[in-house]
Amino acid sequence: MTNWDRGSIVNATLRGLCVLPISVISWDNKKSTQEEEEEETETPLARFESTQHTTQTNPHPPFFFFISFHTPPCSSCCFFSSLSSLCFSSPSVESMGAEVKIWNPVEVAEQARHDYASQIHPSHLxxxxxxxxxxxxxxVLKLCKDMFKAWSNLDDxxxxxxxxxxxxxxxxxxxxVKQENCIEETITVRLYGPNTEYIIDRQRELQATKYITxxxxxxxxxxIFGNxxxxxxxxxxxxxxxxxxxxKLAAKIAKxxxxxxxxxxxxxxxxQLWNDxxxxxxxxxxLEFDDSKMxxxxxxxSFKEVHxxxxxLKGLCDLLKSPVIFAHNDLLSGNIMMNCEEDKLYFIDYEYASYNYRGYDxxxxxxEYAGFECDYDLYPNMNEQYHFLRHYLKPERPQEVSEKDLETLYVEANTFSLASHIFWALWGLIxxxxxxxxxDYLGYFFLRYHEYKRHKEKYFLLAQSYLSGCKNEMSR
Structure with a gap:
């Protein structure tokens, strides 16, 4: 691991597990005495197994559980993923050359939100x-016992x-947690780290996570608890x-x-790209640093130059008119998980998720192909990008993607990659x-800003040539 290891320093520890927005949970729902008594003896696992028939977004019952929190990285990685099925029956929709299966997400989200609300346990700890x-x-033990009544009387x-x-x-x-019936359950605890509010919009994260989940x-x-x-x-x-x-994995990620x-x-x-x-x-x-060398x-x-x-860059990107979609905005390797047994791929960590430009995401x-060593010579070449883009544009029939659609998205992605360098460079300074x-976050700023300047001319020319070609086609 070198000094530029953003992947492991920043994200190898899976920065973003889903966080439930407190604002949408009705903590004061009244229950009957019988319901309260039943709840006291029900484990978290049993409770969710009993509600699977009402929750259309997660038909697979969970086998383990987690509690989660926010702090500084270490070299280890944790292995966890979604319990949700990613299959919904729905009509096909054509969008920018891409045929995809979609559903009524607002309807699904609202139903799931109500299902979750009665099952989420709050604690002020x-x-x-x-x-x-x-x-x-x-x-942690006090928290577990406070949140789950079935565990409240268990010995430490x-x-x-x-x-x-x-x-x-x-x-x-x-x-x-091992109980008298020899059933063992597992949860995780996620703690928000200090000063993360300077980087992450928690309200936006919570709103997004609710519907993504x-x-x-x-x-x-x-x-959910205090932090x-x-x-x-x-x-x-x-x-x-x-x-x-x-x-094979690149195609899965694209789909x-x-x-x-x-x-x-x-x-x-x-x-939200330019706002952010x-x-x-x-x-x-x-900024002002106490360390004189820093x-x-x-x-x-030169912040005048950066400005x-x-x-x-914004002026050029605006001309591309990249479609606005709901974007992950931080799709590095540490935020992609694979369940090999089920052959399922999952995206995690929605701390930076927002509506954004398709090309930026x-x-x-x-x-992020640069990897933990930040070796930007590993940036995907045209053939690798076209392979990815074909499976993104037409997941079921990638060979049918037109050259025009490929060129359009290729130009978008590479031009907006410059914005990615600017974004994460400024992130490093903060x-x-x-x-x-x-x-060495200061060094990280210079690394990303250098990459921006190193590729600026190439991708500016790419975008300008594309726009000129589009203009000529329209004038014919």
């Missing part, structure tokens, strides 16, 4: 993610708490950067991304000030 595991364990010896991983924005703990992309929610949440679990493994370029882009989230459909870039720019351009390095940055580059994904992790 919080846990300091900076504590060492021995000091944290009693607090019935619980085993393990640290799965710690990431830039979350800490994951595995809690195994309802559409079949996330795990079951079991509970974390409870989530179901299935064994799966995260992909490596080299996995993403393997043709899944097409499906993800058809998720419908209520509210504004405005793309400008927010990051405003924060990044007024401050001196920071002062070498002008953003304005110029794909271009950002291509930039992290340099706010993060407690020992990592």
């Amino acid at each position: 919080t846990i300091d993610p900076s504590l060492e595991l021995p000091q944290m364990t009693p607090l 010896s019935c619980f085993v708490v393990e640290k799965i991983s710690g990431g830039i924005t979350n800490l994951l703990l595995k809690v195994s 309802a559409a079949g992309f996330g795990a079951k929610w079991l509970g 974390g949440m409870v989530q179901s679990f299935i064994n799966a493994h995260t992909l490596s950067p080299s996995d993403m370029r393997e043709p 899944q991304l097409q499906r993800f882009h058809h998720v419908e989230i209520p509210g504004s459909k405005e793309p 870039v400008w927010k990051f720019f405003e924060k990044a351009s007024v 401050q001196k390095t920071y002062e070498t940055i 002008d580059e953003i304005v110029e 794909i271009g950002d994904h291509f930039a 992290q340099a000030k706010m993060s407690a992790i020992e990592f």
Whole structure:
């Protein structure tokens, strides 16, 4: 691992498990005395098994559970994935040369939201993610007993708490619970890390996660507490950067991304890329560092130049008129999981998800081919990109994609990959000030900004040539 390991430093620990928005849960639903008594003896697993017939988004009962939290990374990875079926019967829709199966996402999401609301367990407890595991364990047990009545009288010896991983924005703990009937259940605990609100819009994340999960992309929610949440679990493994370029997996990712882009989230459909870039720019351009060496390095940055580059890039990207879809916005290898036994692929971590440009989500994904070492010479070539784009545009009949549609999306993805470099460069500056992790975030800014400038001329010419060709066609 080198100094530029964003993949493992930032995301190898799976920054984003689904988080249930507190605002949509009705905590004061009244229950009968009989219902309360039944709830006391019901385990989280049993409760969800008993409600599977009413929850259309997750027909497979969970085998494990998780609680989750936010912090600094370590080298380990955790293995977990969605319990949801990704199959919905629905009509076919043609969109930009792509035929996909879609459903009524708002209807599905609303039904699932109501199903979840009566099953989510709240707690006002919080846990300091900076504590060492021995000091944290009693607090975790207290939380588990507070959230799940069936566990409230269990002896502490019935619980085993393990640290799965710690990431830039979350800490994951595995809690195994063995009861008298010899049934063992497992949950994880996710804690939000300090200062993550400077980087992540939690309200947007929670709103998005609710509907993404309802559409079949996330795990079951079991509970929510002061600074974390409870989530179901299935064994799966995260992909490596080299996995993403393997043709069969690349095709799977492309097909899944097409499906993800058809998720419908209520509210504004405005793309958030430039809003987020400008927010990051405003924060990044007024930082002050206590470390004199860092401050001196920071002062070498010309924010006037960065500002002008953003304005110029936005102007070019706007001319491409890339379709607005619901985007993941952080699709690196650590956020893609594979269940080999079921041959299912899952996207996780929706902390940056929003409506955005199609070209940006794909271009950002291509930039992640650079891997943990940030070797941007590994950026996919035209043949690799065309393979991906064919399966994205027509998942069932990739060989039928027209050259025109391929060219259009190829230009979009590569032009918007420049925006990805700008976005994550500014992100690195803010992290340099706010993060407690020992990592050269200032250096990361210069790395990404250098990549932007290294490829700017090539992709600007690509986009300008494409736009000129389109203009000539229209004038004929």
